[in-house]
Amino acid sequence: MLTDTIKRFVGQLFGQRSQGLRRIGKDKHGIDRRFVSRHAIKVCEVLQHEGYQAYIVGGAVRDLIVGLEPKDFDVATNATPEQIRPLFRRARIIGKRFQLVHVVFGQEIIETSTFRAPASESQSTDGHGRILRDNEFGTHAQDAARRDFTINALYYDPTTEEVIDYHNGVDDLKHRVVRMIGDPRTRYREDPVRMLRAVRFAVKLKGKIEPATKEPLASMAELIENVPASRLFDEMLKLLTCGQAMECLTQLRQDGLHQGILPLLDVVLEQPGGEAFIELALDRTDHRVRSGKTVSPSFLFAALLWHQVDVRWKKRVAAGEPSIQALMEAADSVLDEQTEKLAIQKRFSADMREIWFMQPRFEKRLPKAIWRMFEQPRFRAAVDFLQLRAAAHQFDSVLAQWWMDLANADDSTRAAMLEDLSKLPRESSATGPRARSRRRRSPRAGTGASTPRTPTSDAS
Numbered sequence: 001m002l003t004d005t006i007k008r009f010v011g012q013l014f015g016q017r018s019q020g021l022r023r024i025g026k027d028k029h030g031i032d033r034r035f036v037s038r039h040a041i042k043v044c045e046v047l048q049h050e051g052y053q054a055y056i057v058g059g060a061v062r063d064l065i066v067g068l069e070p071k072d073f074d075v076a077t078n079a080t081p082e083q084i085r086p087l088f089r090r091a092r093i094i095g096k097r098f099q100l101v102h103v104v105f106g107q108e109i110i111e112t113s114t115f116r117a118p119a120s121e122s123q124s125t126d127g128h129g130r131i132l133r134d135n136e137f138g139t140h141a142q143d144a145a146r147r148d149f150t151i152n153a154l155y156y157d158p159t160t161e162e163v164i165d166y167h168n169g170v171d172d173l174k175h176r177v178v179r180m181i182g183d184p185r186t187r188y189r190e191d192p193v194r195m196l197r198a199v200r201f202a203v204k205l206k207g208k209i210e211p212a213t214k215e216p217l218a219s220m221a222e223l224i225e226n227v228p229a230s231r232l233f234d235e236m237l238k239l240l241t242c243g244q245a246m247e248c249l250t251q252l253r254q255d256g257l258h259q260g261i262l263p264l265l266d267v268v269l270e271q272p273g274g275e276a277f278i279e280l281a282l283d284r285t286d287h288r289v290r291s292g293k294t295v296s297p298s299f300l301f302a303a304l305l306w307h308q309v310d311v312r313w314k315k316r317v318a319a320g321e322p323s324i325q326a327l328m329e330a331a332d333s334v335l336d337e338q339t340e341k342l343a344i345q346k347r348f349s350a351d352m353r354e355i356w357f358m359q360p361r362f363e364k365r366l367p368k369a370i371w372r373m374f375e376q377p378r379f380r381a382a383v384d385f386l387q388l389r390a391a392a393h394q395f396d397s398v399l400a401q402w403w404m405d406l407a408n409a410d411d412s413t414r415a416a417m418l419e420d421l422s423k424l425p426r427e428s429s430a431t432g433p434r435a436r437s438r439r440r441r442s443p444r445a446g447t448g449a450s451t452p453r454t455p456t457s458d459a460s
Contacts, residue, residue, distance in 0.1 A: 020166070021141070021164065021165075021166055022164070022165045022166075022168075022170075023162045023163075023164055023165075024162060024163040024164075024165055024170055025161075025162060026161045026162075028170075029065055029163040029170060030065060031061070031064045031065060031156060031161070031163065032064075033158060033161060035064060035069070036056065036060075036064070036073070036156070036158055037060075037070075037073040037108065037110070039073070039103075039105040039108050039110050040056050040060070040073035040074075040075060040110050040158070041056075041158040042105075043075045043088070043103055043110045043112055044056065044075060044157070044158050044159065045158070045159065046087050046088065047075075047077050047079055047084070047087065048159060050079070050087060052077050052078055052079040052083070053077055053078045053115075053140060054075055054076070054077040054079070055075065055076055055077075055155035055156055055157050055164065056073055056074070056075055056155070056156040056157075056158060057074050057075065057076040057154070057155050057156070058074050058076075058147070058152050058154070059071075059072075059074070059152060060072065060073045060074065060156075061154040061155065061156045061163065062151050062152060062154060062169075062173065064156070065154070065163070065170065065173055066173060066205065068204075069292075072108075072109075072111070073110055074110070074111045074112070074113065075103075075110055075111070075112040075113070076112075076113055076114075076115060076143060076155065077112060077113075077114060077115070078114065078115050078137075078139070078140065079114065080114050080137060081093045081099055081100065081101050081114060084101045084103075084112055084114075085101055088103045090103070090104040090105075091103045091104065091112075092104075098113070099114075100112060100113040100114070101113075114137050115137060115138050115139060115140055115142065115143035116136065116137065116138055116142065116143050116146050117136040117137060117138030117139075117142045117143075117146065118138070118142055118145050118146045140155075140164075141166060144166035144167060144181075145166070145167075145181060145182070146181075147181060148180065148181065148187060148191070148194050148197065149169075149178055149179060149180060149181065149194075149197075149198070149201065149213075150167040150168060150169040150172045150179045150180075150181055151169045151172050151173050151177075151178065151179075151201065151205075152169070153165075153166060153167050153169050153181060154169045154170065167181055173205075175207070176202075176205045176206060176207025176208065177207055177208060177209075177210050178198050178201045178202045178205070178207060178208070178209045178210060178213060179210040179212075179213055180194075180198075180210070180212070180213040184212060184213050184215070184216050185216050185220065188216060188220050188223065189220075189223065192220070192223035192224045192226060192227050193224075193227055193231060193232070193235050195217050195220065195221065195223075195224065195255075195257055196224070196235050196236075196239060196252070196257065197235070198213060198214070198217070199217075199239075199248060199251050199252055199255060199257065200238065200239050200242055200248055202251070203242070203244045203247045203248045203251055204242050204243070204244060214255070217255045217256060217257060218255060218256035218257075221255075221256050221257045224257070228343075229339075229343035230343040232343070233343045233344060233345075237297055237300075240282070240285065240300055240304075241285065241289055241295050241300070242289070243286050243289040243290050244286060245282040245285055245286055246279055246282045246283065246286065249282070274307040274308075276392060277303075277306065277307050277388075277392045277394075278303075278304060278307070280388060280391055280392055281300070281303035281304065281306075281388060284388065285300055285303075296351075296381065297348050298347075298348045298351035298352050298355065298378075298381070299351075299355065299381050299384065299385065301344060301348060301352060302351075302352040302355045302356060302385060303385065303388060305334050305335075305338065305352070306356070306385075306389075308334045309327070309330045309331050309334050309356055310330075310394070312329075312330035312333060312334065313326050313327045313330040313331075316329060316330060323360060324357075324360065327356065327357060327359075327360065328353075328357070331352075331353055331356050331357070335349050335352070335353075351378055351381070354376065354377070354378040354381075354382070355378050355381050355382045355385050358373070358376065358378065358379070358382035359382065359385070359386065359389070361373060362382075362383075362386055362395070362399075362400075362403055365399075365402075365421055367418045367421055367422045370406070370418060370421075371418070374414075379407070380407055383403050383404055383406075383407040386400050386403055386404075387400055387404060405417070406418075
C-alpha cells in the first residue's frame, strides 16, 4: 500500500502517466540499426567497454521510430565530461550553462552529455526561473525525468537494440502527442525555448500538443524575451528548416508565440505582398529540406527579411537617394532591428548583404560587368534569389531565366552567351528601370551644331 502511494505521489509530482522503466525490443520499436550513425554507435561501444552506461538519446531516437532521418545523433552517459574526453582522440568539453563533450569524427560531431539531475533549489536561475547553469549530474532515471517531452526521453542501446522508455514516450509517439514531463509552467520557466520546441515537434510529427502542455503557451509567451539571442536564433533556424516552416509559423501565431521572435515578421505579413513572398520562400525551403538538399541560413533569412528591405529601399529612392546607397541603408536598418532580438551571425549577415546588393546589378546585362559578377562568392545564391523575386512578380521571369541559364552554363557556353549579348544594341542589354533608348550624339555636337546627324541605314 505504501509503495502504491509513493508511486501515485511521484506520478502527480512529475505530471506523468509513468509505469516505470520499460525496455522495448526491436520488434516493437522498429528502429533499423543500419540507419544509426556508426560514429554514435562507436561512442556508445567505447563508453560501455569502459564500464559506463551509454545510449543514443533524444531526437534521433524519436525520428528513427517514426521513420524520419535524424539530422544529428546525441549520446547520454553516466560518465562525466572529464571521464569522457580522454577516451577519444578528438574530443573537447564545451558549454557553461550545460557542460558536455563534442566527440569529433571528420565532419560529424557526436554530442555526448552526462546524465543530469532534475532542477533543484540550489541551481542558478534568473528572476523568471530560467536555469542559468545545469551541471548537476544524476542517474539515468533522473536524466529521463529532466528532459522536456516524453517523446524526447527515449534511449536507444545500439548493443542490445532496445529502447529504454521511462515516461511512455513510445506510446505518445504512436499517437503523435507532444506531452511535457513535469509541470508545464515550471518547465517553461526553466527554459522558455521549450514552448517553441513544442510547436515544432507537433507540426513535424503531424500531431498535437497535449492540452495541459498547450494551455500555458499564450500566457507565458513573453518569457521568450529572456532567452539569449544566440539560442533563439538556433531554435528559429531549426523551426524554419524542419520541412514544415510555414505550418510552424501559422501554429506559432495561433498559439500566441510569434510576437517578438522575428520582430519584423508580423509587420511583413500584414503588408500587401509580404505574406505571399514569405510563403513562397518558405515553400521552396520546405521542398529543399524534404528532398534532402541543404538550406543556407543566409539565403533563408535574406528571403524572410527582403520585403522590408525592398520597401525601405524604394522609399529612399523615391526620396531622391542614390539607388545603391539607398539599398545599403535599407539593409543596415533592417538588420540592426533584427540583431537586437535575433543574433544573426556576422558571416550570415555579410552573405545576406551580398545577395541583396547584387540584385540591382541584374537589371543591366553588360558583358564586362557580368564577368566581374562571376567572381562574387554569392553570385549563384543571388541568382537563386532572383528566381524567387521573379516568381513573386518582382522581376521579369524571362530575364531571370536567362540569368539562371548563365549561372548553370559551363565556361564555353557562358562565353558564347555573353558574346551574343555583346552583339545586341546597348539598350537591349539593359533591363532595369533606367534602361531607355539613347540618341547617338553627332560628331559635330561639340562644335555648336543644334541638330544631331541621323545616320542612314547604308552608312559605312
